[in-house]
Amino acid sequence: MSLAVERAAPPAGGLARRAFRVGTTVWSGHIVRLAATTAVVWVPVYLLQLLIGLGLDVPARSRAIATAAQSGGEAGTLTAAALVLAGYALFSLLLLFVALPLSHGALIASVGCYERGAPCRLADCYRLALERFWPFLGAVFLVALLILLAEAALLIVGLVLIALAYGNVALLTLMLLAGVAIPLLVAVPFSVAPQAVILEHAQPFEALRRSRQLLAGRYLPMLALLIVLGVLGWAVTTVSGIPVRLSSAAGAGAQLTVSAVMAMLTAVVMTPLVVSVLTSVYFEARR
Numbered sequence: 001m002s003l004a005v006e007r008a009a010p011p012a013g014g015l016a017r018r019a020f021r022v023g024t025t026v027w028s029g030h031i032v033r034l035a036a037t038t039a040v041v042w043v044p045v046y047l048l049q050l051l052i053g054l055g056l057d058v059p060a061r062s063r064a065i066a067t068a069a070q071s072g073g074e075a076g077t078l079t080a081a082a083l084v085l086a087g088y089a090l091f092s093l094l095l096l097f098v099a100l101p102l103s104h105g106a107l108i109a110s111v112g113c114y115e116r117g118a119p120c121r122l123a124d125c126y127r128l129a130l131e132r133f134w135p136f137l138g139a140v141f142l143v144a145l146l147i148l149l150a151e152a153a154l155l156i157v158g159l160v161l162i163a164l165a166y167g168n169v170a171l172l173t174l175m176l177l178a179g180v181a182i183p184l185l186v187a188v189p190f191s192v193a194p195q196a197v198i199l200e201h202a203q204p205f206e207a208l209r210r211s212r213q214l215l216a217g218r219y220l221p222m223l224a225l226l227i228v229l230g231v232l233g234w235a236v237t238t239v240s241g242i243p244v245r246l247s248s249a250a251g252a253g254a255q256l257t258v259s260a261v262m263a264m265l266t267a268v269v270m271t272p273l274v275v276s277v278l279t280s281v282y283f284e285a286r287r
Contacts, residue, residue, distance in 0.1 A: 016221035019284045020228070023277030026114050034272035037110055037122060041103040042267040045095050050260035052091065056084050059252030101136035104275055105129025108198040111279040132197050138204035139193045146190075147183045154178055184230070188222050189215055195282035214285035225281070229274050240266045 027034060053059075061081040068078045106125040113120035129136075158175040189212045196207040196214075215222055240262040247258040 014221050015218055015281065015284050016225040019281040020225060020277055022284065023111075023280035024273070026111055026280065027273045027276040030110075030114055031272070033120070033122075034107060034110060034276065035268040037106050037125065038103055038268045038271045039264070040106070040122070040126070041099045042271070043264050045099045046260045046264045046267070049092055049095065050257060053088065053256055053260075054253060056088055058085065058088055059256055061085055063252070097137065100140070101133045102126065102129050103271065104194055105132055105136055105198050107272055107275040108195055108279050111276050112199050115279070115283050128198065132201070135197045135201075135203055135207070136194055139190075139197050139207045142204050142208055143187055143190045143193065147186045150182050150186045151179060154182060184223070184226060188219055188226060191215065191222055191226065191278055192282040192285065195279050199279075199282065214282065218285070222281070225277070229277060233270055233274070236266055236270050 061084050064081045065078060065085070106122075106129040109125040109128045110120050110122075113125070154175070158178075162172065162175070190208050191211060192214055193204075193207040193211040196202040196210040197204070200207075200210065202210055244255060244259045244262055247255045
C-alpha cells in the first residue's frame with residue numbers, strides 16, 4: 001500500500017503556509033473519520049491507564065510520597081509507594097511506545113489517501129501502520145537519540161562556561177532556555193521522517209535522510225510551523241486542564257477519571273490536526 005505520489009509544481013506561497021492551510025482543510029473536512037482513527041488506539045490506552053491507576057491507587061500513593069517529602073514517613077511505606085509509581089510510569093511509557101506508531105501511522109496513511117483522492121479504509125490504514133511499526137519506532141528513536149546527544153553536548157558546554165563564569169545567573173538562565181529549545185531545534189529537519197516511513201516504506205536512517213532532503217533550505221519556516229502547532233497544543237491542553245482542576249474537590253479518583261477523559265478528547269482532536277499538517281508538509285515538499 002504505497003501512498004506517496006509526485007505532483008505538479010506548487011502554487012505561490014511558502015511551503016509552511018500552504019501545508020498549514022491544506023492540512024487544516026483536510027483535518028476539518030475529515031474530522032470525524034480522523035478522530036475515529038485516533039480513538040481506535042488512544043481511547044483504550046487512556047482507559048487502561050485509568051483502570052490501572054485507580055487499581056493501584058496512584059493518587060493516594062502520590063500524596064504519601066509528597067507528605068513524606070515534607071514531614072517524613074515510614075521508609076518501607078515510602079519505598080513501596082515509589083516502586084508502584086515507577087512501575088505505573090514505566091507501563092505508561094510502554095503503552096506510549098505501542099500507541100504512537102500505530103495511531104500516527106494510521107493517520108498518515110489516512111491523510112495520504114485523502115491527498116490522492118483514494119478510498120480510505122480504516123483497516124487498511126492500520127494494517128499499513130502495523131507493517132511499518134518497527135521502522136516508525138526506529139525513526140523516532142534515532143531522532144530522540146540525536147536530541148539526547150545534543151542535550152548532553154549542551155550540558156558539557158554549559159558546565160564549562162558556568163565554571164569559567166563563576167555561576168553567572170544570566171548564563172544559567174540562557175543555558176536553561178537553550179536546554180528547553182534544543183529538542184525542537186534538533187527535530188525540525190526530521191519532521192516528516194514518519195511520513196517517509198509510512199508513505200515511502202523507508203527504513204529509519206533512510207527516512208531521516210529523506211526528511212532532511214525534502215526540508216532542505218526550509219528550516220526557519222518549518223521551525224515557525226512547529227512552534228505554531230506547539231502553541232495550539234498548549235492552548236488546547238490548558239483549556240482541557242480546567243475541568244481537571246475543577247474536579248479536584250470531588251476527590252483524587254474523580255480527578256484522575258476526568259483527567260483521562262480530557263486526555264482522550266485532546267488526543268482525538270489535536271493528534272489528527274498535527275499529523276494532517278505535517279503530512280501536508282511532506283506532500284507539498286515533494287512537489
